Amino acid sequence: MITQTAILGTLGILAGLTTAIVEVIKQILPKSVPTKIVTIIVAFLVTMVYVLVTATAIIPMTIVYAIAESFIVAYLAMFGFDSLKDIFKRFQLDKEDEE
Numbered sequence: 753m754i755t756q757t758a759i760l761g762t763l764g765i766l767a768g769l770t771t772a773i774v775e776v777i778k779q780i781l782p783k784s785v786p787t788k789i790v791t792i793i794v795a796f797l798v799t800m801v802y803v804l805v806t807a808t809a810i811i812p813m814t815i816v817y818a819i820a821e822s823f824i825v826a827y828l829a830m831f832g833f834d835s836l837k838d839i840f841k842r843f844q845l846d847k848e849d850e851e
Contacts, residue, residue, distance in 0.1 A: 767828035770795045795826035
């Protein structure tokens with residue numbers, strides 16, 4: 753069973769790789785290219801490579817999960833863990849309010 757620590761660790765590694773790759777690419781590309789678009793593309797590619805290397809079976813749902821995960825990785829690379837943590841806290845507070 754996959755733990756939350758393993759998931760957060762994987763997301764952190766992927767976000768770190770994405771950030772490092774984007775920083776290198778930013779030095780190569782002209783300043784007119786938006787960094788957020790580059791980050792989304794790099795996060796998608798890094799996540800897809802990770803999923804293709806580690807997945808036991810490539811099925812359509814694996815690709816769908818990889819796409820969703822790539823947006824999370826891009827978000828982490830652009831805005832960091834603090835803003836993601838704030839979003840999770842907000843949703844947890846909403847759940848508690850409903851009960």
